Amino acid sequence: MNTKRWMVVAGLVTVAIVAVWIWSSRSRSDAEGDESAAAGASAEGAAPAAVTRVVRRDLGSTLTISGAFKPFQDVDIHAKVAGYIRAIYVDVGSHVKTGQTLAVLEVPELAAQLSGTEAAVQTAAEQIRRAQGDLTRAQSSQAAVHSAYARLKQAADSQAGLVAQQEVDDSQAKDLAGAAQVQSAEAELSAAKHQMESAQANQKEYAALAEYTHITAPFDGVITNRYEDTGALVAAGTSNSTQSTPVVRLAEISVLRLVLPIPESIAGQIRLGQPIKVHVQALDQDFVGKVSRFADSLNQQTRTMETEVDFQNKDGKLLPGMYVQADVSHNEKKNVLTVPVEAVRQRGDSGTVLVVDAQNLVEEKHVKLGQTDGTRIEIVSGVNEGERAIVGHLAEYRVGQKVLPKDLEDGGGGANAGAAGER
Numbered sequence: 179m180n181t182k183r184w185m186v187v188a189g190l191v192t193v194a195i196v197a198v199w200i201w202s203s204r205s206r207s208d209a210e211g212d213e214s215a216a217a218g219a220s221a222e223g224a225a226p227a228a229v230t231r232v233v234r235r236d237l238g239s240t241l242t243i244s245g246a247f248k249p250f251q252d253v254d255i256h257a258k259v260a261g262y263i264r265a266i267y268v269d270v271g272s273h274v275k276t277g278q279t280l281a282v283l284e285v286p287e288l289a290a291q292l293s294g295t296e297a298a299v300q301t302a303a304e305q306i307r308r309a310q311g312d313l314t315r316a317q318s319s320q321a322a323v324h325s326a327y328a329r330l331k332q333a334a335d336s337q338a339g340l341v342a343q344q345e346v347d348d349s350q351a352k353d354l355a356g357a358a359q360v361q362s363a364e365a366e367l368s369a370a371k372h373q374m375e376s377a378q379a380n381q382k383e384y385a386a387l388a389e390y391t392h393i394t395a396p397f398d399g400v401i402t403n404r405y406e407d408t409g410a411l412v413a414a415g416t417s418n419s420t421q422s423t424p425v426v427r428l429a430e431i432s433v434l435r436l437v438l439p440i441p442e443s444i445a446g447q448i449r450l451g452q453p454i455k456v457h458v459q460a461l462d463q464d465f466v467g468k469v470s471r472f473a474d475s476l477n478q479q480t481r482t483m484e485t486e487v488d489f490q491n492k493d494g495k496l497l498p499g500m501y502v503q504a505d506v507s508h509n510e511k512k513n514v515l516t517v518p519v520e521a522v523r524q525r526g527d528s529g530t531v532l533v534v535d536a537q538n539l540v541e542e543k544h545v546k547l548g549q550t551d552g553t554r555i556e557i558v559s560g561v562n563e564g565e566r567a568i569v570g571h572l573a574e575y576r577v578g579q580k581v582l583p584k585d586l587e588d589g590g591g592g593a594n595a596g597a598a599g600e601r
Contacts, residue, residue: 225574227581229534229566230521232557234513239551241506243438245456247489249498250433251397254424256415258390261285263410268426270404274395281425283391283412292388295381302374309370313363320356327353393425403427434489434496436467436504439482444508448472454487456502465489465496516554521567522547524555531561532568532575540568540579 261283268280327349334343404426406412413422436456440448452469467489476483487504489496522529524547533541545560561567566583568575575581 224538224580224582227534227540227575227583228569228586229583230518230569230586232515232517232561232563232565232567234563235516235554237511237514237516237549237551237554237556239508239549241441241444241508243440243504243506245436245438245502245504247434247436247496247498247500247502249399249429249431250435250488251399251430252402252427252498253396254427255280255393255396256422256424257283257393257412258414259283259285259288259387260412260414261288261391263406263408263412263425266404266406266408266425268401268404270401272401274399274401274428276395276397278395279392280395280401281393281406283393285388285391288384288387288391292381292384295377295384298377299374299381302370302377305370306367306374309363309367313360313367316356316359316363320353320360323349323352323356395428397428397430398432399428399430401426402429429498431494431496431498432490432492434491434498436487436489436502438485438487438504438506439477439480440472440485440506442476442481442483444506445476445483447508448483448485448506454504454506456487456489456504458496458500458502460500461495511549511556514548515557515561515563517557517561517567518569519550519553519555520570521572522555523572531557532572533561534566534568534581534583538581538583540575540577540581542577 262285264282264284266281268274274280330345330349405423406425412425415422415424436454438454448469450469450471453466454469455464455466457464467487470486470488472485473483517531522531522545527547529545529547531543531545533543535541543560546558548556548558550556566585568581568583569586
């Protein structure tokens with residue numbers, strides 16, 4: 179009986195020990211689970227935050243101005259002389275070189291006038307030859323009578339009464355008459371020479387007009403319009419008041435001009451050679467030109483300064499008339515601390531920035547602000563280069579809050595590296 183009682187007691191004790199052991203194991207597991215859950219809850223409680231580094235960049239404002247390309251040179255080519263078009267060698271789209279013949283005119287009366295001037299030159303040449311012969315004869319005759327007079331004069335002076343005075347006087351008169359004939363012949367020769375000069379001048383004039391019957395290109399370009407056809411009668415375009423129709427229109431498109439009206443507020447910042455980027459909507463491409471010239475004065479009505487930007491167009495990709503949007507940079511600053519404007523709570527020229535420290539805790543810093551280009555803003559003081567600033571939704575964060583930073587520049591790698599370093 180006693181043996182059975184002891185066996186029962188031993189069994190109860192064994193059951194009690196097993197129960198205590200099971201309860202203790204469960205308690206430890208529950209505690210570890212609670213700690214893990216608490217740690218997970220703590221990690222899940224850290225709000226994600228998009229951050230970016232405070233970096234140095236060039237900063238400036240940009241003004242967008244609309245405009246359209248136009249040829250570097252664009253002229254209507256007129257005929258210098260009136261006449262019929264005998265042949266025209268170009269049409270719309272023809273590419274021509276400087277000096278290339280575009281059309282030839284037929285001017286019959288001009289050919290006749292040119293022939294007349296050539297005949298006048300020949301006549302003047304004959305008159306010069308005739309006058310030259312007359313002058314030579316007069317000079318020879320005068321030389322003979324002068325020699326005779328000189329001998330008589332010498333003999334009369336050497337011995338009185340040897341030669342009659344009448345003979346001496348007659349010889350002197352012949353000498354003077356010969357000299358007068360020489361002068362007359364010289365005058366005739368001079369007149370003939372002047373006549374030659376006049377005839378040659380007329381010949382050159384009509385020869386030049388005859389050259390104008392060949393209409394040539396004044397520069398390399400492309401024909402953008404053809405106004406006349408073969409056989410058409412064209413008037414001479416000798417003045418602006420002449421109502422003459424041009425033969426063709428020629429444009430130089432290897433270089434294009436873009437004329438921009440720069441407002442008074444930034445006109446003083448425009449410099450020769452300044453790069454200007456434009457977006458061509460028709461091609462959906464950006465091109466860069468340089469400021470080539472500007473008026474250096476303001477239009478009194480629009481208060482703008484006309485500024486021209488040249489664009490090289492050797493491949494002909496750009497066309498005159500294409501609509502563009504030009505970005506003109508101004509108020510530029512080099513190598514200044516900047517952050518995105520979404521990272522700043524602005525209050526005038528000051529504000530605050532939320533930065534994330536090495537422990538991924540939020541810290542508020544007061545900063546002094548500079549200029550902005552609409553995307554980034556200059557930080558004059560208050561933060562250091564390389565610090566991480568929270569970008570966007572700033573009202574959702576408080577000072578001292580733990581966050582999970584995600585670096586916008588490296589896709590989050592920087593934030594993860596920071597968290598790993600903390601652990």
